[in-house]
Amino acid sequence: MEDCKESKTDLTTDDVDRAFRTSEVFNAPDDTLIKYLRVLNTGSILNETTRHRAINRCITINAVINLRLAKRIDRSNRILSFIVIVLAIANVAATILQSFR
16 A cells, blocks of 8 residues: 555546546446545545535545455454464364374
8 A cells, every 4th residue: 555655646636527428437347446545535625515415425535445445354363264264173183083092
């Protein structure tokens, strides 16, 4: 993410509008979503209606990013849980084998 902070965004509010109009925002990579957030947060918005729409879009983008993060964490937890169960079964099997010797 550090390189994303340093790079200037080449996106405009028109790009963000198009992404929401076509629902592309829900499939965009995280780097692009962060650029969308930067566009929405750095521009001056004088119109109250447009300002509320920008706030709602920021909330939506953050929700998409958080959902993806939760899915990655869940996947990692499932893998680690499986490994722990396998190790626990191996430990029980080794203990049983050790008691017969």
